[in-house]
Amino acid sequence: MSGFSTHPDHDFDVRVHDALGNEELRESFHGAMHFLRDKRxxxxxxxxxxxxxxxxxxxxxxRALARLPDLLEQLEKNCLRNGIQVxxxxxxxxxxxxxxxxxxxxxxxxxxxxxxxxxxxxxxxTAFEAAGFTCLESDMGEYIVQQAKETPSHIIMPAIHRNKAxxxxxxxxxxxxxxxxxxxxxxxxxxxxxxxxxxxEADVGISGVNFAVAETGTLCLVENEGNGRMSTTVPEMHxxxxxxxxxxxxxxxxxxxxxxxxxxxxxxxxxxxxxxISGPRKDNEIDGPRQVHLVLxxxxxxRIYADRQLRETLRCIRCxxxxxxxxxxxxxxxxxxxxxxxxxxGQVVMPQLFGLDRAGKLTQACSLNGxxxxxxxxxxxxxxxxxxxxxxxxxxxxxxxxKGHGRQRKAGEALIxxxxxxxxxxxxxxxxxxxxxxxxxxLLPPLPQAWTRHRAPLEPAEQxxxxxxxxxxxxxxxxx
Amino acid sequence: MNTAEIxxxxxxGTCLVDVFHPRxxxxxxxLLERExxxxxxxxxxxxxxxxxxxxxxxxxARDVARQVVERFSDPIPVIVxxxxxxxxxxxxxxxxxADDPLADAAxxxxxxxxELHEFLNRVLKxxxxxxxxxxxxxxxxxxxxxxxxxxxxxxxxxxxxxKNVEVCEPENAEACCGFGGTFAVKMSDISxxxxxxxxxxIEATGADQLxxxxxxxxxxxxxxxxxxxxxxxxxxxxxxxxxxxGGDAL
Numbered sequence: 206m207s208g209f210s211t212h213p214d215h216d217f218d219v220r221v222h223d224a225l226g227n228e229e230l231r232e233s234f235h236g237a238m239h240f241l242r243d244k245r246x247x248x249x250x251x252x253x254x255x256x257x258x259x260x261x262x263x264x265x266x267x268r269a270l271a272r273l274p275d276l277l278e279q280l281e282k283n284c285l286r287n288g289i290q291v292x293x294x295x296x297x298x299x300x301x302x303x304x305x306x307x308x309x310x311x312x313x314x315x316x317x318x319x320x321x322x323x324x325x326x327x328x329x330x331t332a333f334e335a336a337g338f339t340c341l342e343s344d345m346g347e348y349i350v351q352q353a354k355e356t357p358s359h360i361i362m363p364a365i366h367r368n369k370a371x372x373x374x375x376x377x378x379x380x381x382x383x384x385x386x387x388x389x390x391x392x393x394x395x396x397x398x399x400x401x402x403x404x405x406e407a408d409v410g411i412s413g414v415n416f417a418v419a420e421t422g423t424l425c426l427v428e429n430e431g432n433g434r435m436s437t438t439v440p441e442m443h444x445x446x447x448x449x450x451x452x453x454x455x456x457x458x459x460x461x462x463x464x465x466x467x468x469x470x471x472x473x474x475x476x477x478x479x480x481x482i483s484g485p486r487k488d489n490e491i492d493g494p495r496q497v498h499l500v501l502x503x504x505x506x507x508r509i510y511a512d513r514q515l516r517e518t519l520r521c522i523r524c525x526x527x528x529x530x531x532x533x534x535x536x537x538x539x540x541x542x543x544x545x546x547x548x549x550x551g552q553v554v555m556p557q558l559f560g561l562d563r564a565g566k567l568t569q570a571c572s573l574n575g576x577x578x579x580x581x582x583x584x585x586x587x588x589x590x591x592x593x594x595x596x597x598x599x600x601x602x603x604x605x606x607x608k609g610h611g612r613q614r615k616a617g618e619a620l621i622x623x624x625x626x627x628x629x630x631x632x633x634x635x636x637x638x639x640x641x642x643x644x645x646x647x648l649l650p651p652l653p654q655a656w657t658r659h660r661a662p663l664e665p666a667e668q669x670x671x672x673x674x675x676x677x678x679x680x681x682x683x684x685x
Numbered sequence: 686m687n688t689a690e691i692x693x694x695x696x697x698g699t700c701l702v703d704v705f706h707p708r709x710x711x712x713x714x715x716l717l718e719r720e721x722x723x724x725x726x727x728x729x730x731x732x733x734x735x736x737x738x739x740x741x742x743x744x745x746a747r748d749v750a751r752q753v754v755e756r757f758s759d760p761i762p763v764i765v766x767x768x769x770x771x772x773x774x775x776x777x778x779x780x781x782x783a784d785d786p787l788a789d790a791a792x793x794x795x796x797x798x799x800e801l802h803e804f805l806n807r808v809l810k811x812x813x814x815x816x817x818x819x820x821x822x823x824x825x826x827x828x829x830x831x832x833x834x835x836x837x838x839x840x841x842x843x844x845x846x847x848k849n850v851e852v853c854e855p856e857n858a859e860a861c862c863g864f865g866g867t868f869a870v871k872m873s874d875i876s877x878x879x880x881x882x883x884x885x886x887i888e889a890t891g892a893d894q895l896x897x898x899x900x901x902x903x904x905x906x907x908x909x910x911x912x913x914x915x916x917x918x919x920x921x922x923x924x925x926x927x928x929x930x931g932g933d934a935l
Contacts, residue, residue: 221875225874225878532860532861532879533875537875569871570875571865572861572865572868572876573865573866573868574828574832575829575832576828576860578832594741595740597741598741599740599741626744626745626746626748629700629731629732629734629752630731630752635731643704655869655871656870658873659876659877659908659912660908660912661909663705666704669707670698671703671728673711674710674714674728675728
C-alpha cells in the first residue's frame, strides 16, 4: 500500500518541527482555514436546521453501513445492468494491478485523472509510472502538486499550502513558452491549455466516486472545474475507483448528503458540476466512454467495519471539515502527517489502514478539544475514536481488532500510569503525595522540559484543598 | 431535580484544584453554602481518572473511576469546579464502566453531575450582586465546557450579573488553548504554538484579568503568560465570583 509514507510515525516529530518553523506555511494555513470556517458558517445560518441536517446525514450513512454487504451486491447488480463493469479489490496492490490491466486491455498509454483520494490511497500514479503510462492529474490543485512532485496537503484543496508566486514560478519553469505571471486568471488559463490537450488525447479517464447509489447503480461525482466531467466522458474508457463504504441506499439520500458535503467542504451551497454517471455510451449516443468500470476497494475497510465503534469511521464523506476546524492541522498543514488523509479523520483512518505500529503516533497529535467532532457533518465522534485508538495502541488485550495493537506501549509510560493509579486509589498515599507537592514544593524535581521550555514552572499551593477542608472540619464555626 | 429539594450536595474537588488552585475549591464551597446548601466533601476523594483515560490507559482510569462512583454514592448532586472533570463523570464514566458491577451506579452518577457554574446558573439560578470596582476581564471557556458540556453560556451569564465587570472573549474564542492534558507534554511544540496564539489573543483584549473555570487551561495559559512576562493575572471563575460578591478572604 502506498498511502504516502509507509511508516508515517517515522520522522513525525521532524516534520512537525519543520512545519511549525515554517512561517509562510503557518500563515497560509491559518488564513485558509479561517476563510473556510467562515464560509461554512455563513452557509449554515440556522443552527437548528444544521443540527437536523447533520442528524439526517448521520442516519443516512448509518443506514447504509448497517446493510453494507447487501448494498454492495445491489450496487454491483444494478451497475452491471447499466453496463458498468464491476471489479473488487481487497488490497491496494490488487487494485493497481486490476486498473493497469484494464488500461492495457485497450492498449492505452495516456491517462487523465480527476480528483480521487482513493487512488492517492493506493498509490495509483506510481503503479502507472511503473507500467510505463503517463497519467496527468486534471484537478488544478492536483495538477500543481503532481507537477511539483509533491503530495496533496488537504483532501479537498490539494495545493492549499502553495501561494500564487510559487505556482507562477513553477509554471514558468516547467511549462514551455509560459511567461512568468502572478495573475491568477492567466495561471489558470495556462493550466487549462495543458489539460485540454491531455483530455483530448487521453485513452483512459480515472475518477473517484463521492457516492454510489445502490438502488439505481449510479455513480455521483462532485466537482467545480469540469475536469471530472472531461475525465469521465472524453476518453474511451472510464475507470471509477471507490472505497466500499461510499455506497448509499437510494437516490433520495443524495440531496441531504450533497448539501452537507459541499457546504462543509468549501462553503458552497452547491458545486459548479454535479455528475450522475449511469453507464457507458449507448448505441444511439454520440459521445461518452465506450467502457465504464467501477473498482470497489476494500484495503482494510472490512476490518474497520467489523468493530461496531470503529465502524463510525466509515461514515466519512471526505469533506475535510474536520481538518479545517482542527487547531493542530491548522498549525501543521497536511504534509506533516505523512499520510494521504491528514488531520483528524486521517488520525483515525490511517492507523487503522496502516496499523498502529506504523501510524499509531499520529493519534497523539490531538488535544481532544472536540472541534472536529463538532464540525463533522455526519457526526463521526472523532475525538472518541482517537482516544479509542490510543487505547488500542497501548493495550495487549487479546482480541483487539486493530492491526498493530499494543505497539505504541512504552514500558516507562505504562509504569507511570500504574503508579499514578495506585496513588489515586489509595487515599493515604494520595494525601502524602499532595502534602509533599505542596509543603515540599521547593524540593520537587524539575518539571519536564517539554513544559518549562514554553511555560513558567508550575507552583503548587502552600496548602492543598483537602487540607483546607480538613482543617475546616475541625472548626465547624467556620461554616455558615 | 427540584431546586427546593436540594439540601445537600457533594463537591468533587479535582486534583488540579487540590494541588494548584485550592482557593477555587474553597470559593466553590462558599458559593454553594451561601445558597443554603450543605456541602459534603468526601475526604478520601482524589482524581476523576481523566489523565490515564485520555492516554488510552483504560484499566488504570477504571480503577480510579470506581472509587469516585463509590465515594459519591448518595443520590445528591455532585458539583465539579471543572468542565473537563465534570465531562469525564457525565460523559465517559458510563462507557468506561459499562461492563463493571458499578455500571448502574456510574450511569446514575452521570445524571447528577454538574459543573459548578452550570449548577449555580441553571439549577440554583443564583443572583449575584457586584461589590467590586469597575474592571475588564477576559473569559476563556475550555473546550470541554464549550463542547462536551455545552455550558459556555452559564459562566458568561453569571459574569453578566456583575454590573461593574466588563466581560470580553478573545478573538477565536473557540480555539483550544493547547493544554489537552498529556498532549501539552507529549506534543509540546504543537501545544506551545496553540498556547502562544491563545496568549496573544487574550492579551489583545486589553483585559485586566483572565478567568476560566478549568484549571488545566489556566495552568497552560498562565504558565505561558508568566514565562513571557506578560502582565495579566489568571484566576478561576469561582474565586472571582466569590470575591466580587463580597465574600471573605478564602
